[in-house]
Amino acid sequence: MTFLKTTATHKARIIPLSNKNIIHLESINASDSIAFQKNYLMNEKPVIIKGMGKDWPAIRRWSATFFKNTYGHIKVPVCYYKTKQQERYRDQVKIPLKEYICLAEKNNHIDSNVELPYLGGWIYYEEFPELLDDIDMMLPCFPDNWLYKLPPSISIPPTNLIIGYKNVSSPLHTDSFFVNSVLTMIVGEKKARMVSPSHTFAVSNGQDLFNPEIAKQVLKQGADIFEGTISEGDAFYIPPGWWHNVINCGFTIAVQNLHVDTYRFPLFEQQIRGLVLPILTKIENLGREAREELFKAEKALPPPFISSDWRFY
Numbered sequence: 001m002t003f004l005k006t007t008a009t010h011k012a013r014i015i016p017l018s019n020k021n022i023i024h025l026e027s028i029n030a031s032d033s034i035a036f037q038k039n040y041l042m043n044e045k046p047v048i049i050k051g052m053g054k055d056w057p058a059i060r061r062w063s064a065t066f067f068k069n070t071y072g073h074i075k076v077p078v079c080y081y082k083t084k085q086q087e088r089y090r091d092q093v094k095i096p097l098k099e100y101i102c103l104a105e106k107n108n109h110i111d112s113n114v115e116l117p118y119l120g121g122w123i124y125y126e127e128f129p130e131l132l133d134d135i136d137m138m139l140p141c142f143p144d145n146w147l148y149k150l151p152p153s154i155s156i157p158p159t160n161l162i163i164g165y166k167n168v169s170s171p172l173h174t175d176s177f178f179v180n181s182v183l184t185m186i187v188g189e190k191k192a193r194m195v196s197p198s199h200t201f202a203v204s205n206g207q208d209l210f211n212p213e214i215a216k217q218v219l220k221q222g223a224d225i226f227e228g229t230i231s232e233g234d235a236f237y238i239p240p241g242w243w244h245n246v247i248n249c250g251f252t253i254a255v256q257n258l259h260v261d262t263y264r265f266p267l268f269e270q271q272i273r274g275l276v277l278p279i280l281t282k283i284e285n286l287g288r289e290a291r292e293e294l295f296k297a298e299k300a301l302p303p304p305f306i307s308s309d310w311r312f313y
């Protein structure tokens, strides 16, 4: 915290320049789904959901060894958030999962200056739908997921897998399309710092809120920073529009689930319109261009052949 010396009294009095501090995220038990919906989901307030995935088969089955032995040969997309920011999924570099996990295990405790790859969101179920049997996609705390109602042509993948290690992290960002994000820990521990959308004036994309200098600046501007740690079976609820910066405390495996409920769907619809309308406009313009060309061609060329030999009629 920064202090300011005042001259109001002769005794050097110290007044805090900012009364903001890092606030611990609240937590709630996953079995209290009604209280969760009332106090957190409806208020768009972040929270740690204790035991969210504790009964998922993934907790017993998934490990570095499991993924190396079962899917090691598969190439997975990796991110380089610091040097490449957010690349499109299909443009990401792909490396064999076994190679990635070996690097993750090796680099867990070493500091590196070169940016290392991060398996920051693998849409695993497209290739291996059987992995969905290991998690509970119904998410009891999150009723009626409208993402499942979307037509396949604009589907937003409702789940992805994140395998991390100490040297990689997700810098400060918000998730697209105002979705609820549920990040459930299967192996290891993650720490997050979050800032409310109402304090957006104090932060910017890509920041490292774990850097004490940056955190100090953000607090000084009057924003609150919320912090929490999740371990095996626990989840972060990250509400729509909330800024979050997530670091891995060691080797981790986590599942992210996206969720849009009835209340948030109209806002989500507007976001998707923003995505679809430019494509539609482009197609409309091309259609107009094609009609103009046809119109000109009709004037320049002889009219299409029409038999003038009336004897045949």
Ligand SMILES: O=C(O)CCC(=O)C(=O)O
Binding pocket: 120, 162, 164, 169, 170, 175, 181, 182, 183, 190, 238, 244, 246, 247, 254, 256
């Ligand atoms: O675990 C991470 O690195 C990022 C998680 C995240 O950004 C999310 O759940 O929305």
Ligand SMILES: [Fe+2]
Binding pocket: 173, 174, 175, 181, 244
């Ligand atoms: Fe995120």
